Amino acid sequence: MPDRDPERIRLNPLHRFLVLNDTSFYVARWNGRMDGLETIGRNDHLFVFFRWLCTREVCAGIDSLLSAHRNVVREQVTFLANSGEEKRVIDEHLEGCSCCHVNVNCFVDQELFTILDESKRYEAVMNAGPWRYKRHGLSSGISDIARIFGHWDYRSESRTSAIEKCIADNGLRYRYANLDHTLWDKDELVRILNRSRVGLILSDVEGACAASSEYLLCGLPVVSTTSRGGRDDWYTTNNSIICHASVDGVDAAVRQALRRLETGAFRPSAIRRSHVVRAEAFRERFTNCVQERIDRLRISFDAGSHLRRVRFDPRRADGLSRFDVEYFV
Template identity: 35%
Template sequence: MIFLCNTEEERRLVTTVGGTAIFSNHNLMVSEDTFRPLPDVPIEFDAVYNARISHTKRHHLAFDIERLAHITFSIGELPRVGNRAFIRRLQAQSLLHHIANPIVNGLTGWLPPQEINRIYNQAAVGLCLSAAEGAMRSSMEYLMAGLPVVSTPSLGGRDVFFDPDYCIIAEPDPAAIRRAVETLRDRAIPRDEIRNRTLAKVRAQRQELTVFLSDLLKRMGSSQPPLSQWPFPEIGLLRRWAAVRRHANEITALGRRPNGF
């Protein structure tokens, strides 16, 4: 088993206990074809926050922002009554705050990726407000769409592709978040500049992973030529959700095969 780690520190921790790991941040999988600047979409919000319904996402840190768009959804962390209360709190915050998802029976509905990208383009800044999680896919979606980012200090690897020219790490305080948003909003950095500088970093790491996978195939005895381009343009081709027990059973079965795969 080879662990793909979101940060160098995660890689170090895995290798320290004898695991095999490489540094390969999962935000490499975000599609730049889906998330991109839309020049014909006017900016209506100071910021957008794409975050599931969870206390860990610390939505309250954004409540001082004057014009804010929320993209939010539930993955079952709270019961339905808790989800409805959470949504009512967001709705009551300000007439200038907006939940972009459709709301049915007090619960937020699904938004297709293309619509999420359009909402990103209606905002001046993207928000990342949790203290600890994984690489936070929406952080890369913001950058691909050309949005600067305001983040709190965090663990998990979302800052791997950040740049101080268009990303501010602000204290987890509503007033500090508002000031950082206003600072980046007023800089009006061209969206193509943010996107292109991010893509340069992403493509370099994608190339490193492609070389690693080519070498791995060769060590496994494959006769196919080295991979010549990024092989996973859509995240769904690489990431698959399943119960831990199912993954464990599949890994055990792989281990029984002659070549390990």
């Protein structure tokens, strides 16, 4: 798990996104814990996604938790895997539960993250919190870069000190950094991405990594190290370069990506389109998964229409907001 203060990690309550008669449909995230399982009834369905790589050890922890909550029917629990490898692990180690390969980045807002008519100002951009697992030091050879430091704690003192330490410890250079922002504005984020040419993601392991898909939706090719957790589920030779995890390796890959943009081998519109198409396929797979469970209830209800209406995004199950709930009697 990342090097964060555990006392500052938000709780992960269940969120109900649909109620049909006496059956509720919940979504939750697993981030080392999952609160609220005692509220689930025997008729209810639970969908769980991951913010971090799911391993055999993670499955063992989840298995123990489910065993301690006998009110939860395993056959009515479905895990959303961010990669085919994650699905294999879950299928093998979480007996009785279902798993669907639905990379959670398919729910990144593709209307917000889009290609804008902005002049390019930066060769590269790196949107990453000031944490060790992000491996900022691998980008220290790049000076023409915009650095966006996300942070789970937006109290200025804590946030500023963490960012300053990250910059100093890794010898980071930059042409732009959001050091003076106490809360990042998403519209401004999209503008910065559109003013950049290449997006950097350099962690070895995490989850699906929303920043990676945000780059792609804004038409930026991605330079990434080899990774585990699901972000490479979106990568092809037409939208990314996988580089050696070294300062020279990252620098060389950025140069290569810039050349491919110049020659047309990387085309921003095609990069965005490939992500949109794959995201639609993942969302359809999830919708079909929900619809199958509704059909078992012998109720006529269109899952797709409902999920679109509430703008379903399982990543919202983090204490920040709640879904509308549709009641069918």
